[in-house]
Amino acid sequence: xxxxxxxxxIDILLLLLVACFAAIALKRLQxxxxxxxxVVGLALGWLALHVEAFEILQTLxxxxxxxxxxxxxxxxxxxALNLDGRLLFRNLxxxxxxxxxxLLISTVVVGGILSSGTPLTFSQALLFGSLISATDPVAVIxxxxxxxxxxxxxxxxxxxxxxxxxxxIVVFNLILASSATEMGVGANPLSQGLGQFSVSFIGGMxxxxxxGYLARYLMALVKxxxxxxxxxxxxxxxxxFLLAEEVVQVSGVIALVSAGLTAGWYASNRLPPAAQEAxxxxxxxxxxxxxxxxxxxxxxxxxxxxxxxxxxxxxSLLGPLxxxxxxxxxxxxxxxxxxxxxxxxxxxxPIERRYQVVSFWxxxxxxxxxxxxxxxxxxxxxxxxxxxxxxxxVLFTLLIPGTTMGRLIRRLKLxxxxxIEQWEQLMAQVAVKRNALKQVELVQSFQPQFQTVIDGFHxxxxxxxxxAEQALGQFIxxxxxxxxxxxxxxxxxxxxxxxxxxxTLYGQGLMSELVLDQxxxxxxxxxxxxxxxxxxxxxxxxxxxxxxWSRYLQVIVQWVAPDNPWLLxxxxxxxxxxxxxxAILVRVSDLVSLKLKVFSEQGGASFIxxxxxxxxxxxxxxxxxxxxxxxxxxxxxxxxxAHQIEVSDRIxxxxxxxxxxxxVTEGAISNGIAAQLMQPIFSK
Numbered sequence: 068x069x070x071x072x073x074x075x076x077i078d079i080l081l082l083l084l085v086a087c088f089a090a091i092a093l094k095r096l097q098x099x100x101x102x103x104x105x106v107v108g109l110a111l112g113w114l115a116l117h118v119e120a121f122e123i124l125q126t127l128x129x130x131x132x133x134x135x136x137x138x139x140x141x142x143x144x145x146x147a148l149n150l151d152g153r154l155l156f157r158n159l160x161x162x163x164x165x166x167x168x169x170l171l172i173s174t175v176v177v178g179g180i181l182s183s184g185t186p187l188t189f190s191q192a193l194l195f196g197s198l199i200s201a202t203d204p205v206a207v208i209x210x211x212x213x214x215x216x217x218x219x220x221x222x223x224x225x226x227x228x229x230x231x232x233x234x235x236i237v238v239f240n241l242i243l244a245s246s247a248t249e250m251g252v253g254a255n256p257l258s259q260g261l262g263q264f265s266v267s268f269i270g271g272m273x274x275x276x277x278x279g280y281l282a283r284y285l286m287a288l289v290k291x292x293x294x295x296x297x298x299x300x301x302x303x304x305x306x307x308f309l310l311a312e313e314v315v316q317v318s319g320v321i322a323l324v325s326a327g328l329t330a331g332w333y334a335s336n337r338l339p340p341a342a343q344e345a346x347x348x349x350x351x352x353x354x355x356x357x358x359x360x361x362x363x364x365x366x367x368x369x370x371x372x373x374x375x376x377x378x379x380x381x382x383s384l385l386g387p388l389x390x391x392x393x394x395x396x397x398x399x400x401x402x403x404x405x406x407x408x409x410x411x412x413x414x415x416x417p418i419e420r421r422y423q424v425v426s427f428w429x430x431x432x433x434x435x436x437x438x439x440x441x442x443x444x445x446x447x448x449x450x451x452x453x454x455x456x457x458x459x460x461v462l463f464t465l466l467i468p469g470t471t472m473g474r475l476i477r478r479l480k481l482x483x484x485x486x487i488e489q490w491e492q493l494m495a496q497v498a499v500k501r502n503a504l505k506q507v508e509l510v511q512s513f514q515p516q517f518q519t520v521i522d523g524f525h526x527x528x529x530x531x532x533x534x535a536e537q538a539l540g541q542f543i544x545x546x547x548x549x550x551x552x553x554x555x556x557x558x559x560x561x562x563x564x565x566x567x568x569x570x571t572l573y574g575q576g577l578m579s580e581l582v583l584d585q586x587x588x589x590x591x592x593x594x595x596x597x598x599x600x601x602x603x604x605x606x607x608x609x610x611x612x613x614x615x616w617s618r619y620l621q622v623i624v625q626w627v628a629p630d631n632p633w634l635l636x637x638x639x640x641x642x643x644x645x646x647x648x649x650a651i652l653v654r655v656s657d658l659v660s661l662k663l664k665v666f667s668e669q670g671g672a673s674f675i676x677x678x679x680x681x682x683x684x685x686x687x688x689x690x691x692x693x694x695x696x697x698x699x700x701x702x703x704x705x706x707x708x709a710h711q712i713e714v715s716d717r718i719x720x721x722x723x724x725x726x727x728x729x730x731v732t733e734g735a736i737s738n739g740i741a742a743q744l745m746q747p748i749f750s751k
Contacts, residue, residue, distance in 0.1 A: 071126070078127040079360070085111065086359035101205050101362045102469045105462070108366015116371065129361075129368045131442035134434050135319075136309070138357045142205070142434070143232070143320055144304035145354040146225055147327025148334070149347065153591055154222045155328070161223060161410055161418050165426070166230035169402040173200035174238060176398035177391075185387040187449055190246040195453050197242055198440055199395060199460055201235035202228045203433030205358060207472055214473065214482040220422050224429055232435045233320035237267045239439050270317030275325025278307045282326070283333045290338050291728070297349045300330060336587060339574060361434055368437070369458050387452065388459040395432075395460060403427040421479045428475055431464040432457075487559050490546075493539040500532040543674060553674060557681050558597045561659050566590055568655045576717030582647045642703050643710040649696040656689035 085107060093103040114121040155162070177196035182189040204224050211221045241263060282303045289295035303326055311322035334343055403426050411417035440457040443450045476482055504525070546553050569586045572578045660682045700707050730736045 074123060074126045078124060081124070082127070082360055082363050083356070086363060090359075099210060099469060099473075101209065101358055102465050104359060104362035105366045105369075105465050108363040108368075109370050110366070111363070112367040112370020115367065124367065125371065127364060127367070128371065129364045129437055129441060131438045134361065134438035134441070135312075138361045138434060139232075139320070139438075140304045140308045140323060141350070141353040141357045143229065143308075143323040144300075144327045145350040146208075146229060147324045148300075148331040148350055150225065150229075150328065150331065151218060151222060152328050152332055153594070154218055155226050157416070158219060158222055158226065160414065161407060162226035162230060164406050164410055165227045165402060167234050169227075169406055170197075170200045170231045170234045170238065172402050172406075173395075173398040176401060177394045180394040180397070181387075181391060184390045186452060190242065191449055191453065194239065194242045194246065195440075195456065196398075197235055197238040198436050199391075199432060199457060200398070201232050201432070201435045201439075202430045203232075203435060204228050204429050204431050205433065207429040207431060207469070210473055210476070214476055215488070216476060216481045218488070220425060220481065223418070223422060224426060227426070229320070229324050233268065233271065233318040233324075234264075235435060236320065236439065237264050237318060243443075267316075267318045268321055270315060271311055271319065271321030272325045274311045274315055274317055275307055275322030275327075276329055278303065278310065278322070279326035279329030282330060283337075286330070286333060287337065290342055291724070293342060293345050296338075296342060296346060300346065300350070301353075303330060336570070336583065337580070340570075365433070365437065365461065369462055372455065372458055384452075384455055384459070388456060391456045391460055392463050395430075395464075399427055399430050403430075421481055424479060425472075425476065425481065428468050429472055431469055432461045433465070436461060487556060489542060490556055490560065491563075493535070493542055496535045497532070497539055500528065500535045504528040504532050546674075553677050554681075555597055557663070557677055559594065561663060561681055561685070562590055562594055562597070564659045564662050565655055568658055569651070572651060572654075574721070576719075576721035577714060578651055579644065579647060579713075579717075581644050582651060585644075585648060586651070642699065642706045643713070646696065646699045646703075646707055646710050647714075649692045649699070652692040653689055653696060656685045656692065660685045660689075 086104065089104055089107050090100055093100050096103075111121065111124055115124040174193060174196040177199060178189065178193035180192075181187050181195060182192035185192070187195060202224075208221060208225050211224070282299060285299045286296060289299055304323065307322050307326045308319040311317050312319035334346055338346065403423050407418050407423050407426075436457050440454045443453060447453075546556060565586075569578065569583060569590075573580075573583045663678055663682050663685070727736070727741045731741045
């Protein structure tokens with residue numbers, strides 16, 4: 068075909084169709100999806116070279132710009148959007164240690180080995196070492212989700228990948244610039260490079276964080292319109308990458324990570340549950356498309372490069388490729404087994420040995436490595452060798468470590484989730500089975516003509532409930548033997564109940580955004596304390612986390628400008644926020660205590676004792692909150708009345724908007740009428 072656009076469109080449609088059939092087949096074969104796509108891509112590449120009907124597939128090929136500006140933004144943004152930000156920050160030291168010093172060490176080790184055993188010069192070997200040291204554990208992360216490995220391990224592996232992609236790009240460009248200007252890699256270029264790297268890294272964080280923060284306001288405006296919400300986040304992902312890379316000239320990857328974390332925090336704390344779920348599915352689909360196309364194109368590119376022919380026919384590539392694979396394994400071992408044990412000596416939360424083994428073997432290579440290799444100028448000496456070695460390493464890491472990672476995880480017994488995750492999973496199973504049993508019993512009472520069939524279902528679900536309850540009981544017996552684990556488990560459960568309650572109350576209009584921020588900050592401190600082994604959280608339980616502004620405001624109003632209307636209004640708003648804070652705390656303390664009471668029926672004496680101590684803590688909190696509530700009500704009765712009016716308005720608007728949205732969903736009214744109906748009920 069002469070029409071390049073039409074040919075490209077046909078190629079993309081064919082590849083997506085192949086990806087669909089491959090996904091079905093690979094799922095049945097229990098083979099990793101992304102790695103399977105590389106194999107399928109290799110087969111398609113061979114067919115494109117040898118069968119005339121498949122020649123159309125040669126139109127599409129991987130390029131530096133295609134990878135970085137089309138595929139990387141959705142992949143990075145999806146990872147950052149769904150990454151647990153607090154868990155990321157708790158593990159930031161090992162992540163940055165592997166991503167920055169680790170990548171530099173790997174660059175030097177790989178470069179040193181290859182410069183002495185391959186035709187590459189030292190600067191070329193360093194250039195290759197920088198690009199090949201960037202990890203891409205997409206297949207490994209997918210396996211983590213499937214097997215239910217601990218979240219900390221997933222955050223370590225994924226976090227390192229996100230940050231070392233940026234490090235690799237910056238280091239690669241610095242070495243390339245030094246080589247081009249014949250400056251070498253002496254002390255002066257290295258010091259300049261360190262400065263440029265710091266500017267690129269920190270600048271990327273600032274640009275991404277700032278744009279992500281501004282995008283919150285747009286997301287707030289369109290949170291009830293999913294199509295606009297998807298559009299805003301898509302513009303954010305691609306826009307922040309282009310702005311950082313092309314305009315500000317800082318790290319686009321770091322900007323994407325920063326923007327994704329900011330947007331993810333807003334989505335998890337502000338968006339309605341339905342919008343959160345829809346946004347997650349949109350970006351999961353976007354990442355699926357990017358992954359499907361990129362891994363199929365990796366296979367096609369490897370096949371078209373005649374990598375296997377060069378290895379089998381001439382043998383000239385076999386020696387350098389074998390040495391390269393050995394070099395990356397040695398470098399990876401030095402980085403993981405050298406840096407992490409040193410960090411463990413001073414860290415309060417050491418990285419256990421099993422995690423280090425998975426981190427070593429899970430250092431796959433992928434998109435960013437290929438993008439950097441393909442970006443090299445065609446006339447660069449040994450450019451073809453660098454591209455071939457990159458393709459060979461990518462293929463090796465995908466086919467060998469990638470396909471054996473599942474067995475390694477099971478052998479290390481890392482397919483068992485953490486205690487809190489096991490607890491939540493077992494509790495959810497019991498709740499789901501009990502609810503299903505109730506539904507069967509409901510059908511049983513209304514459908515007597517199907518009594519025999521329904522009785523059979525009833526027995527099966529009754530047995531399922533019994534099995535789930537027994538599994539939960541066995542888990543409690545095991546945890547009961549370790550008081551610290553038991554206390555940590557129950558406190559984290561209580562805090563989880565708190566968090567869900569706050570989100571529900573906010574969604575119902577009973578809580579303002581300011582107060583929700585206070586509770587989220589307090590919960591973060593409490594959860595971090597419990598995970599760190601500190602179970603004494605009275606220091607945070609009985610005080611609102613106020614901003615510095617609110618503290619200084621009282622002093623300003625009292626001593627500087629007692630009659631200023633704006634300052635008095637601000638002070639009134641702060642008083643209302645305090646009243647709302649304590650009112651919500653009274654309500655949630657009762658709710659948590661009530662839900663914890665159910666647990667006391669499920670364990671032994673020590674379990675009941677820990678549950679009761681936790682309930683006592685919340686009972687004490689309720690008493691303290693009620694006292695503070697009464698003080699504010701007596702001292703500022705007008706502010707309390709204003710708060711009650713404001714809450715009534717929020718609740719009324721919330722239920723009104725839900726009713727309108729339901730009518731739109733049912734087709735009873737149009738979107739135009741709905742927009743007119745969604746107006747404040749009470750005038751301010």
